[in-house]
Amino acid sequence: MTTPRAQVRPRTEGWTQKKDAEGRPLLQFASPRRGKPPAHFADLTPEQRVEKMHELGMPPFRARQLEKHFFTHCTHDPAEMTDLPAEGREQLVHTLLPPLLTEVRRLSTDRGDTIKFLWKLHNGALVESVLMRYPGRITLCVSSQAGCGMNCPFCATGQAGLTRNMSAAEIVAQVVRANRVIAEGQLGDPRHVGHDGERVTNIVFMGMGEPMANYARVMHAVRVMTDKTHGMGMSARGITISTVGLVPAIRKLSNENIPVTFALSLHAPDDELRDEMIPVNSRWKVDEALDAAYEYFAKTGRRVSIEYALIKDMNDHGWRADLLADKLNARGHGWVHVNPIPLNPTPGSVWTASDRPVQDEFVRRLEARGIPTTIRDTRGKDIDGACGQLVATEADQQAAAATPVD
Numbered sequence: 216m217t218t219p220r221a222q223v224r225p226r227t228e229g230w231t232q233k234k235d236a237e238g239r240p241l242l243q244f245a246s247p248r249r250g251k252p253p254a255h256f257a258d259l260t261p262e263q264r265v266e267k268m269h270e271l272g273m274p275p276f277r278a279r280q281l282e283k284h285f286f287t288h289c290t291h292d293p294a295e296m297t298d299l300p301a302e303g304r305e306q307l308v309h310t311l312l313p314p315l316l317t318e319v320r321r322l323s324t325d326r327g328d329t330i331k332f333l334w335k336l337h338n339g340a341l342v343e344s345v346l347m348r349y350p351g352r353i354t355l356c357v358s359s360q361a362g363c364g365m366n367c368p369f370c371a372t373g374q375a376g377l378t379r380n381m382s383a384a385e386i387v388a389q390v391v392r393a394n395r396v397i398a399e400g401q402l403g404d405p406r407h408v409g410h411d412g413e414r415v416t417n418i419v420f421m422g423m424g425e426p427m428a429n430y431a432r433v434m435h436a437v438r439v440m441t442d443k444t445h446g447m448g449m450s451a452r453g454i455t456i457s458t459v460g461l462v463p464a465i466r467k468l469s470n471e472n473i474p475v476t477f478a479l480s481l482h483a484p485d486d487e488l489r490d491e492m493i494p495v496n497s498r499w500k501v502d503e504a505l506d507a508a509y510e511y512f513a514k515t516g517r518r519v520s521i522e523y524a525l526i527k528d529m530n531d532h533g534w535r536a537d538l539l540a541d542k543l544n545a546r547g548h549g550w551v552h553v554n555p556i557p558l559n560p561t562p563g564s565v566w567t568a569s570d571r572p573v574q575d576e577f578v579r580r581l582e583a584r585g586i587p588t589t590i591r592d593t594r595g596k597d598i599d600g601a602c603g604q605l606v607a608t609e610a611d612q613q614a615a616a617a618t619p620v621d
């Protein structure tokens with residue numbers, strides 16, 4: 216007879232989860248109307264940029280020049296823009312390309328192939344991005360909101376609630392700054408890495424925030440990243456948008472005609488546990504989220520990723536692997552890929568990563584039912600813990616307070 220495995224319930228640690236009037240975990244979908252970032256050239260469409268030039272009495276080709284400087288050469292320094300007329304250049308650049316991110320802190324791994332940045336936005340809000348060099352690709356994990364309104368009890372970012380949505384330009388600026396760091400030879404050991412022409416090749420929207428709760432700005436940022444003429448010219452396939460399951464937004468994304476990779480952060484296949492782990496599950500249940508994910512595949516032909524953070528004794532039971540596989544197979548075959556993610560433990564947390572044999576058994580059960588499964592690399596583990604933790608530490612708050620806002 217097999218001994219039943221322990222069932223650990225999700226709960227908050229060292230903080231009190233905000234509740235709504237009915238006592239359910241508070242979900243914040245709307246961004247508080249405070250601390251709006253300065254208007255930026257990257258927030259405009261290519262047509263609006265030309266109109267802006269017209270308004271400023273400039274010829275339309277100046278828009279193209281600024282696009283090249285910001286998106287390709289990754290600069291907002293007027294001194295580097297010698298093809299713009301010297302007279303009025305500073306003023307023009309400061310008006311259209313105001314600095315959006317101030318670097319507060321940077322943490323690197325020993326080999327320097329992973330860098331975690333803590334940025335301060337113009338109103339003092341903190342966000343982070345993580346730059347990772349892999350063989351043949353460079354991935355940047357970006358934030359889409361300052362804070363997050365989804366209130367997941369296990370997540371450091373969720374504790375503080377939503378400060379505000381990031382603008383499209385603030386999202387894009389994370390990529391611009393990362394490309395600059397790469398161009399300056401700061402990612403990886405400069406003795407072994409050639410940096411010529413290297414850029415971020417992959418973007419994952421898995422930093423702070425729920426990207427689908429900031430839909431319009433995230434989509435604008437994706438258009439800038441993928442625009443071959445007026446933007447950064449990246450491949451949409453290299454961009455992964457993940458969500459905890461905002462079903463109407465997933466449906467909208469299916470109809471955008473931009474072939475990004477879509478990832479659903481599921482973390483539990485049963486509503487009983489997922490209601491507690493991911494409060495938005497109270498709005499859209501596991502089956503609704505999976506139906507919307509399948510619809511994304513059916514409409515775009517792009518295989519969907521299911522993200523599943525494995526937490527010891529909470530969601531890593533063999534029967535949950537079986538249930539997950541059955542739910543995926545019930546919708547079709549070949550449409551989905553599961554990425555179990557060993558939990559990045561927060562120091563002092565009661566939750567830890569699953570034991571290795573348990574993790575292996577979880578993967579084995581999924582594969583036995585025909586589900587392609589890959590354990591996801593948790594880069595950054597050796598420099599920090601879970602998402603948002605960098606922002607949450609007291610020292611960082613102090614560092615941020617001491618850094619002048621530009």
Ligand code: SF4
Nearest residue numbers: 363365366367370373
């Ligand atoms: S896990 Fe993701 S969706 Fe949940 S609170 Fe954290 S950042 Fe938001």
